[in-house]
Amino acid sequence: MKSLGSIRRSFAPWSDPASKPFISFRNVTKKFGDFVAVDNLSLDIFPREFFALLGASGCGKSTLLRMLAGFEQPTSGEIILDGQSLAGTPPYKRPVNMMFQSYALFPHMTVENNVAFGLKQDGMPKAEIAERVDQMLKLVKLEKFAKRKPHQLSGGQRQRVALARSIAKRPKVLLLDEPLGALDKKLREETQFELMDLQQELGLTFVVVTHDQEEAMTMADRIAVMAHGKVIQVATPPEIYEAPNSRFVADFIGDVNIFDGTVSSVDGGFVRIETESGLSIKVASPETPAVGAKAGFAVRPEKIRVGSSQPACAPLNAAQGVIWDIGYLGDMTVFHVKLRDGRVVKASSLNAVRSVEDPIGYDQEVWIWFDENAGVVLRD
Amino acid sequence: MQRWSRFNILSLVFGFAFLYLPIVLLVIFSFNESKLVTVWAGFSTKWYVQLFHNQGLMDAAWVTIRVALISATCATVLGTLAALAITRYTRFRGRMLFSGMIYAPLVMPEVITGLSMLLLFVAIGFDRGFWTLTLAHITFTMCFVAVVVQSRLMSFDRSIEEAAMDLGATPVTTFMKITLPVIAPAVFSGWVLALTLSLDDLVISSFTSGPGATTLPMKIYSQVRLGVTPEINAVCTILIGIVAVGVLIASIISRRTEAQRIKDEQAAFGH
Numbered sequence: 299m300k301s302l303g304s305i306r307r308s309f310a311p312w313s314d315p316a317s318k319p320f321i322s323f324r325n326v327t328k329k330f331g332d333f334v335a336v337d338n339l340s341l342d343i344f345p346r347e348f349f350a351l352l353g354a355s356g357c358g359k360s361t362l363l364r365m366l367a368g369f370e371q372p373t374s375g376e377i378i379l380d381g382q383s384l385a386g387t388p389p390y391k392r393p394v395n396m397m398f399q400s401y402a403l404f405p406h407m408t409v410e411n412n413v414a415f416g417l418k419q420d421g422m423p424k425a426e427i428a429e430r431v432d433q434m435l436k437l438v439k440l441e442k443f444a445k446r447k448p449h450q451l452s453g454g455q456r457q458r459v460a461l462a463r464s465i466a467k468r469p470k471v472l473l474l475d476e477p478l479g480a481l482d483k484k485l486r487e488e489t490q491f492e493l494m495d496l497q498q499e500l501g502l503t504f505v506v507v508t509h510d511q512e513e514a515m516t517m518a519d520r521i522a523v524m525a526h527g528k529v530i531q532v533a534t535p536p537e538i539y540e541a542p543n544s545r546f547v548a549d550f551i552g553d554v555n556i557f558d559g560t561v562s563s564v565d566g567g568f569v570r571i572e573t574e575s576g577l578s579i580k581v582a583s584p585e586t587p588a589v590g591a592k593a594g595f596a597v598r599p600e601k602i603r604v605g606s607s608q609p610a611c612a613p614l615n616a617a618q619g620v621i622w623d624i625g626y627l628g629d630m631t632v633f634h635v636k637l638r639d640g641r642v643v644k645a646s647s648l649n650a651v652r653s654v655e656d657p658i659g660y661d662q663e664v665w666i667w668f669d670e671n672a673g674v675v676l677r678d
Numbered sequence: 679m680q681r682w683s684r685f686n687i688l689s690l691v692f693g694f695a696f697l698y699l700p701i702v703l704l705v706i707f708s709f710n711e712s713k714l715v716t717v718w719a720g721f722s723t724k725w726y727v728q729l730f731h732n733q734g735l736m737d738a739a740w741v742t743i744r745v746a747l748i749s750a751t752c753a754t755v756l757g758t759l760a761a762l763a764i765t766r767y768t769r770f771r772g773r774m775l776f777s778g779m780i781y782a783p784l785v786m787p788e789v790i791t792g793l794s795m796l797l798l799f800v801a802i803g804f805d806r807g808f809w810t811l812t813l814a815h816i817t818f819t820m821c822f823v824a825v826v827v828q829s830r831l832m833s834f835d836r837s838i839e840e841a842a843m844d845l846g847a848t849p850v851t852t853f854m855k856i857t858l859p860v861i862a863p864a865v866f867s868g869w870v871l872a873l874t875l876s877l878d879d880l881v882i883s884s885f886t887s888g889p890g891a892t893t894l895p896m897k898i899y900s901q902v903r904l905g906v907t908p909e910i911n912a913v914c915t916i917l918i919g920i921v922a923v924g925v926l927i928a929s930i931i932s933r934r935t936e937a938q939r940i941k942d943e944q945a946a947f948g949h
Contacts, residue, residue: 369840389843402841406859415855416845449941467845509703 309519311344318381320345321471321501323382326375328361328527335361337527338375348497348504348519352511354550358527359507363473366505367396380470390419395469399476401460403448409459410435410444416467434464437496454485461493465500472497472580474506478513490516507546511551515539523547539598545676548596555602555643556676557595561587569593569675575639582671597673602645602666604633604658609667616667619643621660633658635666698717701918708911715906725912735913738897741808745893749815750872756816757823757872758865764824765831770903783821791818792885799886806888814886815876822875823868830935863935867928874924878917 311317319342328336336358343349351359364370365377368389377384384392395416404412411430417427435441438458457480464472477493478486478654497504510516514521515535522532523546530545542548548556559573561564564586571579571593579595587593603609609616622642623634632646645666658664712719730737764777783791795814801805838860842852858865880895887893894917933941941944 328876336764367840367844369843389840390846396841396844398837398841400835400837402835402837403840404856404860406843415842415847419846421849463841463845 350514353524594676601672761827819872
């Protein structure tokens with residue numbers, strides 16, 4: 299059996315012009331009174347994709363999901379599922395199912411009746427329902443809990459019932475609204491991988507809403523970063539992290555140092571930026587801004603190195619400073635280095651060995667430096 | 679737990695005495711051997727036996743029970759619908775007015791409610807009798823049901839309805855299979871409340887009933903004006919028993935569902 303990773307790496311229908319999107323939002327706007335929750339948004343999601351909508355609360359991601367489920371109608375624009383417009387189709391006639399943030403289990407029904415509810419609505423024969431329910435409960439490892447009521451289950455078990463119920467009808471699309479929000483950290487991490495396996499196994503299209511970037515990065519094939527009702531960037535997790543298209547995305551995903559400056563030269567795929575703090579930066583960049591233009595340079599903490607001796611690349615991509623703060627996290631250490639002009643730069647290094655001969659200490663004079671392909675140029 | 683001080687015990691005894699002494703007296707004297715209501719002459723249940731041979735009282739009791747059952751049932755349907763309208767359709771015009779108006783009969787003096795109904799029935803030429811009585815009882819008990827059901831709906835987690843529709847249930851199925859079973863205890867306690875209110879109503883009944891439709895409270899009231907008999911004590915004791923049981927059931931149900939609801943809400947939100 300092939301591992302998940304190899305399947306995933308070769309899965310990229312969005313870069314194939316011949317593949318047809320499964321779900322399309324076309325210029326969708328949703329207003330609640332004067333408040334614009336979703337603002338003229340267009341988005342394509344492909345079959346069998348694990349798609350994440352990521353954003354802070356109030357960015358419109360849940361509204362987008364609820365429009366797909368049919369609980370809200372777009373003020374304008376169109377949503378297309380499998381070639382058909384969903385306009386005017388009530389929630390109970392859509393081939394999508396949703397797993398609710400609160401799980402929304404029916405409190406007066408047993409676990410098996412919760413799972414069977416959707417199947418009964420379809421008028422499936424009783425024997426088949428029983429078989430399918432068994433199969434679903436086995437899938438989420440809850441066979442022993444079939445006769446229990448929701449209030450007799452733990453948080454993690456309820457989450458599984460909700461999941462089993464939402465996939466029992468084999469929907470074309472499964473919508474997940476903050477599916478792991480109510481679980482504790484350990485359980486959440488386990489469940490993330492289980493969800494990914496399940497999605498591969500069933501071959502469904504998953505659309506998940508989350509505010510947790512780690513969750514989105516781990517699970518999704520592609521992530522749409524949203525803010526103020528708009529999609530800021532849609533890309534794979536590595537692209538989002540390593541090549542953010544804007545200051546917002548760079549700042550929203552992970553930790554970042556952003557230097558502001560002016561482009562001084564553009565030459566053979568390299569861009570030179572002189573920063574306001576006196577740093578000379580040479581960076582490999584597919585984007586080539588005009589000379590003299592304002593630009594930002596974003597570099598992640600783990601790509602900045604800290605050392606006591608002057609690096610070979612100085613004065614390019616290097617600066618001197620003192621150690622201001624040290625955060626020891628176990629797997630890595632975060633240094634806050636105060637540069638000459640008072641600016642604090644975050645740099646992190648992996649603690650690959652158990653002890654260091656000459657550890658870097660507080661108030662020590664250090665150099666920071668980074669490679670030519672360590673960061674990205676942000677045009678504003 | 680706080681210690682029982684002498685003051686606490688004293689105020690408790692006085693409080694309960696104030697509330698229940700008259701009722702206790704009535705119950706005791708209903709078992710009196712003597713025909714004189716205020717003189718104790720030994721224990722007897724003969725007034726209860728005689729009661730069941732009093733055709734007038736039995737007829738009145740039968741009317742009362744029929745009115746109570748029909749009106750409580752109708753009031754429960756209407757009151758539940760009203761509660762749903764008020765809590766669910768938050769954006770319709772005149773919602774504030776409507777929700778204010780549904781509570782008005784709660785505080786309206788019964789005399790006024792009764793009189794206005796009488797005027798209405800006379801104006802439209804509706805012959806007063808069993809049905810006018812039932813209609814009047816529906817009207818004044820409906821708002822009590824609405825209040826009870828509404829307070830349950832306020833804390834109702836609507837995502838379970840959305841989940842049902844998401845799974846393919848039409849709005850009607852969703853209501854019958856999900857909403858109604860979850861709020862059923864509140865609906866039932868509303869029904870019990872309406873039933874007891876209808877059973878012991880005197881004022882509105884006096885205004886709206888007609889010949890052949892005398893309720894038990896009306897019968898008792900008219901008999902008492904001719905003098906209190908131990909028979910009346912007996913019938914009152916039975917009434918008290920029925921009403922007390924009804925109120926007890928309603929409050930036990932609402933307390934149990936409250937506890938259940940808290941449990942379920944915790945269920946819904948994880949931990």
